[in-house]
Ligand code: SF4
Ligand code: SF4
């Protein structure tokens with residue numbers, strides 16, 4: 001990220017170029033940008049990208065789906081600062097190699113998650129209903145999400161989201177939660193992008209916790225070679241065959 | 246706008262005594278797109294079908310909905326009526342208001358009628374979105390593959406090559422014949438086993454259509470009916486062959502006792518198969534005690550191996566004929582059927598002794614100074630008796646081969662808990678697997694006599710010849726397809742397909758998923774995996790199923806009183 | 807007050823559960839008329855999106871029925887169903903709905919009685935939960 005005329009934005013430089021006023025304290029989804037860039041990199045050359053831990057995990061999800069060749073992406077590890085960690089309620093902020101910044105420990109809890117799960121389900125429903133009512137279907141969350149791979153979003157159509165208007169209704173958010181369940185890397189970009197201020201990261205965290213409990217899996221995990229909800233790799237295929245057949 | 250015709254069946258009283266058919270007809274005629282709604286006393290009768298046919302023609306219908314029994318039995322019938330009337334058979338939708346409504350809500354006619362209406366509405370909403378389909382066809386490799394060179398495999402191969410079909414016969418041992426090599430004679434008439442084997446082997450070898458692979462194992466199978474690609478391992482070397490159909494004839498092996506009845510410790514205690522070898526040598530058998538059900542019909546291996554009683558009867562007769570004595574210690578003599586019962590009677594008339602024992606008190610074997618003694622509690626006498634013998638023959642069951650697990654996995658065909666293969670349907674499809682193009686015969690399925698094995702082998706060969714002779718296989722149009730514009734090439738579908746029918750390809754400069762329609766079996770697993778609604782299954786598109794949900798919401802929640 | 811009668815949607819795979827439902831019918835096993843069966847080829851083709859859609863539109867409960875694990879006509883189809891549906895249930899829970907509104911179960915072609923039992927149980931359970939609150943939550 002570079003600061004120019006008082007604004008911070010992503011920058012791409014080629015070998016030997018001066019990076020200028022580099023900023024490392026502004027969270028930004030560079031992987032989303034990389035995913036738009038990569039198809040144009042037809043010369044087979046390599047690209048380096050500054051990666052926080054979450055970016056590293058997002059890259060893993062890209063690699064396992066064959067979107068990027070592993071050897072064409074060089075990672076420059078960036079450790080997030082305390083304030084960033086606090087904002088993301090991030091539990092896992094240190095990249096595997098720290099090239100920039102001081103590593104700081106993660107946070108164990110997300111206060112809002114705790115609060116929500118302590119509520120009765122009626123209260124929780126009321127909370128989300130209130131939040132989702134604010135949704136104006138701008139698709140900022142999906143556009144900026146690094147692991148939303150589709151070009152056209154299924155939530156834009158009526159097939160599964162019956163309501164035509166704004167707000168889009170519950171299925172919009174439930175389906176998005178499902179689609180992200182085996183790939184969301186909790187970078188918090190959706191929440192930062194949401195103009196309505198819906199605590200989307202908290203919803204992601206709630207689902208992620210369940211997912212981890214059920215399958216012992218967190219997205220960004222390089223060990224599972226393909227998307228968890230579709231693969232059967234390494235699973236026992238024992239059944240409870242019906243005795244009557 | 247579609248022109249839908251809805252036909253509600255009374256099914257005599259079966260539906261009409263619970264569901265008010267007239268009311269459903271009235272309701273159906275108000276649904277969007279419905280041009281005509283009618284009812285038949287029996288839609289599937291000649292009269293009913295005729296009236297549907299006429300209505301299609303008169304009203305120029307292009308979608309047909311029948312609300313009646315179950316598509317599992319009657320769909321083909323109504324589909325063919327549509328075709329006769331010039332409507333593509335995939336523009337037909339079946340609504341089940343008998344099994345799923347009138348029969349199970351017999352005491353609630355009003356509620357059942359309401360439910361029938363909703364079901365019809367759901368069907369109509371799907372029908373409106375149906376699209377005509379053409380069934381795919383794929384060519385067939387005119388070659389068969391037979392796995393196992395025993396009696397079953399040989400017989401099947403002989404039959405296939407006689408029909409002019411090139412056949413690869415794969416045998417893992419260095420010689421053909423399998424268990425038949427060890428057997429002296431075949432029950433019930435004691436034909437010489439080696440003569441039969443020689444005849445079969447000669448017949449197969451004489452044909453230039455038969456390609457025999459000895460010392461060969463199955464290593465990999467991909468593909469589907471009509472076009473299987475098979476990797477063989479022939480004496481350590483990999484070899485690829487292609488086949489249109491595959492017959493599994495891997496047979497079984499005899500159970501080797503683990504120390505029961507002094508096996509391995511008392512000399513002269515041998516298994517039936519070992520005794521067959523003795524008989525082959527022509528050696529005098531002497532006094533022989535046969536013990537039945539060694540290792541079968543007991544907890545852990547509950548099944549009856551079916552052939553051991555007859556084998557013991559046959560061998561006991563041989564013993565007696567050779568001047569020896571024979572006693573069969575059994576739990577029940579399983580020799581049902583005309584020739585076998587005769588064999589049993591013959592044996593008892595010729596002096597074979599029968600003693601019945603119980604599982605709770607099995608015979609005890611001990612070594613004597615000369616020979617062996619079998620101590621049996623004779624149920625009939627109510628006392629313990631001792632029978633002297635030179636040989637104790639243990640009739641052990643046929644058990645599945647260890648490598649059948651491997652074969653099952655490679656071919657993706659099921660086995661039962663004892664490791665025997667499972668056919669598609671016991672009565673309707675006895676020599677086929679549920680997987681198209683893969684067939685089964687002989688003792689790999691279940692312990693079978695030589696005669697049964699041969700008839701199964703002939704059946705399997707005849708079945709396997711069908712796709713090969715036809716030269717093509719029809720693919721039901723329920724396969725998946727990709728909307729390339731939407732596809733993000735995420736690969737979810739690729740991993741989710743149980744048949745590896747999908748790959749990511751480059752198309753117009755874009756990476757997209759592509760379904761190999763001849764390989765697709767139409768399960769729809771990929772549809773559920775696709776995050777972007779790009780993957781669709783013919784006849785079950787997300788729009789069609791979505792419309793059914795919308796329709797249920799509309800009629801159950803919004804318009805209910 | 808009239809008794810609450812839930813509206814339930816059931817997806818049944820063609821090879822086992824739909825056949826099991828047919829068998830229940832042939833055996834005249836009686837059950838409440840709240841369940842609407844949609845036939846699909848395999849439980850693995852049931853998109854979680856359908857379930858979300860139905861629930862968000864106010865359907866009181868969704869049943870997904872397939873062959874017993876290990877018996878799927880498409881070999882490993884229902885292994886995938888078994889993996890997906892629990893995630894759907896958790897999302898329901900996280901959002902403040904009762905996860906019991908969605909149930910995954912296995913009914914073979916020979917299990918007419920099991921089909922009846924599943925239907926009776928599920929209808930009963932959903933009736934106890936009361937109407938789907940999203941019916942009222944109209945945005
Ligand atoms: S429908 Fe089933 S068999 Fe066909 S491509 Fe999709 S996952 Fe594979
Ligand atoms: S799952 Fe859908 S988006 Fe992904 S590759 Fe397959 S068809 Fe394309």
Ligand code: FES
Nearest residue numbers: 819848872873878
């Ligand atoms: S076919 Fe029944 S669950 Fe797959």
